[in-house]
Amino acid sequence: MKNKTFATWLTFLGGPLGLHRFYLRGLGDLAGWLLPIPTALGLYGIERVQRLGQDDQWSWLLIPLLGFTIAGCALTAIVYGLMTPEKWNARFNPGAAPDAPPGRTHWFTVVGIAASLLVGTAVLMASLAFSFQRYFEYQIEEARKISQ
Incomplete structure (x- = not known):
């Protein structure tokens, strides 16, 4: 029997590692892997x-992946927690x-x-904010290079 409370917390805490998917669907779940x-x-x-500082262009593309994954798992935890007992x-x-x-x-x-709502919203x-700030700073730097 899959417990909704345990699944909610597992999704919130271990979701970015796919632990909730393994708990609910088994080790054969591709999305969990x-x-x-x-x-x-x-x-x-x-x-x-x-290591390289905030001017690294790859970092402002890679870091949001972690944030979006955490936020998506927090949203999934909310959906699981709010699911009716009949549907669950x-x-x-x-x-x-x-x-x-x-x-x-x-x-x-x-x-x-x-907790999922608070942390998920903050991380998202x-x-x-990090993505857009780095993107616009990069655009300003490129515009300065062109205008000189």
């Missing part, structure tokens, strides 16, 4: 910034009764939804 790729690329972008059990516990306990929402589920906005 592909999720760590943008996570790793984003972490590589952070490493490039630390029909999708992930097909042999169970529609109102079986693993699909019910508890306070710990609500806290997971709230930070990723967008």
Whole structure:
């Protein structure tokens, strides 16, 4: 029986590594195996910034991948947490009764939804701000080169 509260927290905390996909769909889930790729690329972008500085053009392309992956997993955690018990059990516990306990929402589920909302929104906005700031700074530098 797949527990909705556990899946919500697993998606929020381990989603960028695909752990929630393995829990809900098994080790044969292709998306679960592909999720760590943008996570790793984003972490590589952070490493490039630390090593090469903020003027590295690849870093402002790679870092948002991590942010968007985290934000997407936070959104998925919210969707899982808000799913009705009937829909949850029909999708992930097909042999169970529609109102079986693993699909019910508890306070710990609500806290997971709230944490996902707060962190996911903050990470998404930070990723967008970083991307656009670096992009516009790059455009200004290129315009200065052309105008000289």
